[in-house]
């Protein structure tokens with residue numbers, strides 16, 4: 001291998017502050033990063049997939065749900081995550097024409113699926129809009 005970039009990364013295994021599931025939509029990446037930091041969540045296992053909660057709540061293929069759940073379980077097993085945040089967002093390409101309420105309902109449904117699979121996790125639900133991040137109750 002040929003070194004393409006030098007950067008010193010920490011070598012010790014960490015305990016994750018949270019496992020985070022969000023869409024990969026770049027428009028919300030900075031807001032999510034700042035939101036997590038504001039809540040004191042630095043070391044996160046961030047699962048970024050198009051549609052976020054859709055892969056759990058309304059997957060195109062059943063195998064999508066299993067794959068995402070396996071990532072969540074890996075975060076618990078490898079990095080002792082005790083907390084999970086699931087974030088949906090407005091104008092998501094995985095939800096063409098859908099209302100924020102529809103996306104929020106899928107986030108809540110995804111949270112129930114995670115709680116059933118990993119009862120040890122505390123799961124929080126959020127919706128990212130263009131003016132900030134909203135808690136889904």
Ligand SMILES: [Zn+2]
Pocket residue numbers: 023024025050051052089091092093094
């Ligand atoms: Zn999206």
